[in-house]
Amino acid sequence: MLGLIVPAVLNGLMSGAIYALVALGLTLIYGVLHIINFAHGSLLMLALYAVYFLHVLFGLDPYVALPFMVAGFFALGYALQRGVISTFSHGKDSNILLVTLALSIIIDNLALYFFTSNTRTVDLAYAFEMVEIGPAFIPLPRLIAFIAALIFAGLLWFVMTRTRTGKAIRAIAVEKRGAELMGINVKHAYAMCFGIGTACLAAAACLLLPTFYVTPQVGYAFVLVAFTTVVLGGMGSFVGALVGGLLLGVVEALCGLFLGETLGQIGIFAVFILTLLFRPAGLFSPRGAR
């Protein structure tokens, strides 16, 4: 058992990178708009299908498709927030979550109707290429996802701190009224935020599909872990999402090793609860109010 710890940790990091990628979008949406986005899993599923069909219909490799996916889903996210979520919820918190819930029901079942429940995977030549790191064999796509997670977290941090849009978003997260008074178009900024968050999901999907599968329910497998990552890392913090995701991947792997995979899932929720109780702001204080 002990000899498995190092490979388990390494694999945990790889899994964690995926959690981080999924959580990057969520932490932005949650951190700024304070929306508990129940549609996050459904949007991930949609993105996975998009990558799948781009590959199957146009022969596009998932990595090559990434920029198109990011652009397309940014637009989708922007439109959803501006057109549906804000209008339909009238800004009431409890209604926002129901709106996202209703959206997830609609998206999930439309997907079921159009795509059917068959499990789809893509078979890529390099999916079985293994990279040897210490005692572990890491599949190449997983390693790519890990590196990508680092890059994207960095990229987002840059956008948030160095660009005008990013600063506007951060301002709104801290003090909405004040930001409005300063002339920041809050509605537009919120929509940008949601758009960026959804674009992150698109990127995550491109990196996930080579080693996973897609069905209409696939989003559920990641939603709770994503929420835990966001809470652990600190809402609104990308570095937090990255570190949180990686940490959770490792916790999951080790708990799975010692408690069995079923009971081991408790590790994630225990972390969730303990973080909420003892350090609700998360590991990295967010760039905004609690």
Place this chain on the structure above:
Amino acid sequence: MIKREHTGNVIVAVLLGVCALLPYFVLSAAWTGFAINILIFSLLALAWNITGGFGGMMSFGHAVLFGSSAYATAMLQLHLGLNAWLAGAVALAVGALVGGFIGALSFRYGLRGSYFALVTLAFAEVFRVLASSFTVTGGGQGLSLPLGRELANLQFASRLDNYTFVLILVLIALAITIAVRRSRFGAYLIAIRENEEAAKALGINTFRVKVLAMTLSGAMAGTAGVAYLQTFLFVDSQIGFGTVMSFEALLGPIIGGAGTVLGPILGSLVLHTLGEVARESIGGAPGLNLVFYGVVLLIILRFLPDGLMGIFKPRSRAQAKPEGK
């Protein structure tokens, strides 16, 4: 203004009353079964309303209270051979305890708003994992009660008996809700919802009130759990602690009108009827009826942001400009 709300309450109460009596005169066994489901979910909705509606403590994991009681009563009957009524009573206490425990823990550390919501979700998940990990809780297979269709076993020979039993439970829950609404405890709860800091400043022991609310909510959700188990004679970790049940708990009140007395029941009724209608009319292709359901949900949210009971809210408040998001 108040008169308008009062009229609203009367209208809805009459409407619900008529619906409640339908199974005795008109409906078939199928619809009685359907009505029983609505009542069970109404119980859960009323429970959620105490904390989420009156107290503003939105919980995403109310299934944890529901499931704890369902499992408790099942285990007591199966492993200890306890009489069903006794087991049910103990199960209610279990639900109350779990509610109190989660409340105490969360509020001790000052969790509010979405943090509280998420922690309840996390607890529900923990319980779900635990329930599927051990043999005593049935592991992956869940627990099923042997058939014993007599009242002594809290099981029912006829659908109508089953319905009557759950109806009585709902009426009791309704009475409790009204009592809370009118009591000082209820006033404190609402004060906490509106502005917790101010409430504290006024000398209200907010921690105690909130934990009590969670305890009460736990007991009420527990009745839903017991009712479910005695109706279907089966529970597993997915049913007991899964997100479906947690969402049922909050959908009814929010759609019906959180913080109102009749809202949770109205909401559950409307939502489930909607689901049925959708299933009947578009049942053909799998999933389409749920798409329809989701769309109608969106429409209700768009035009009735205060829920259905919000129709009776005085104009001026209903049209107050909300925070744009």
Place this chain on the structure above:
Amino acid sequence: MSQYEKGSAHLTKAGTSRRRLMQVGGSALALSALGAPGLLRAQPKPIRIGAISPLTGALTYNGTQAQAGIRFAVDIINKAGGIKSMGGAPLEVIFADAESRPDVGAAQVDKLAEAGVACLIGAQSSAITLATTQAAARFGLPQVVDIGTAPQLLQRGLTNVFRFTPGVESSVGTGIGNLDSLNKAAGNPIKRVAIVHEDGPFGSGMAKMLNERLPGIGLEVVETISHPTPQRDFTNIVLRLRQAKPDLIMPSHYINEFILFARTIRQQRLQTKGIYSIFGGGASNIRFVREHNEAAQYIIDTNHWYDPRKELSKELAKRTADAKLDLTYDMMVSFGCMQIIAQALETAGSADREALTKTFTEHTFGDTIMPYGPTKFEKGNNAGAQLVNTQIRGENIELIYPKEFATAEPVFPMPARS
């Protein structure tokens, strides 16, 4: 040879279909003119059957596949003349979605009962089936259970439950027995077994039984790993397996996990002498074979499967291919169930629930597309039902055991992979 039979003989060589139709029509009219009114009464009322399956929700794949199987069966039965003992009455199936939830399933039973169905077929999962059979009992409605392995199904004293396929006891027995035969025939290369299962009702029940019975055939269980559904990553599980050095891996989970597991085994280059599953999620799924061909080779499954030699089996396979659907066991089993229902209706000569229940309880049923002997329900359990072993070879799923239905010789142990 009567005048009309001669006429028919001509028809076989008839040119255009329209001419044929007119001639047939002419004969029919002539028959009625002869005063055989009984033959041309108004079309007999269709017999309604209620089909409950999870058409949406987590189990939607199994539910929709079963639905397709039922549709094909009904079509074939009706085209062959319907239920002859009831005047050629056609079958009409009313489908109800259990939404992968037991309470919804139970509610659907009420509606179907009131729609006047003669019997039920369903419901793809033990949890849903427990609820539906209970609800059905209130109406005296018999339910033919397509797939529901949990033992509680038949232990509640209900008299309306008739399970067509083997339960978990018998299934595990078959699986182990056949494994034993395969092992002995190959000179006992397998000594150490590792079990990987999903932690739900079917996986855990399976694992428990395997742990109890494998030692009985001389095999040692060196590792039992359970995991939830969904399981996002199997790498750590595979690493634990490698450490345990099993000769044989026995998986019990659903198709998504099966895919990930098979891929991870290949990725981590875990070599074993065989992968042998009982109710493996993907091992009997042609899509899995097509899309993960390399990882799928030589995997043996013990599962529901039809007898490929039978006429109607071939018909089913053809229709499935034409409709561009996967041919899976859910389809085969539900097809077989419809055949049983049709036979029951024929024998009972009526759609009365009590009469049907009596028929299900007492009658010995004849052939279906399943590789069973005669079907006879004893306390709800089909004594003649059995699972078979399939093996993935090339692009196909071959039936390797029992011998009398086999389409290929088993390759066991698995040859070493590059």
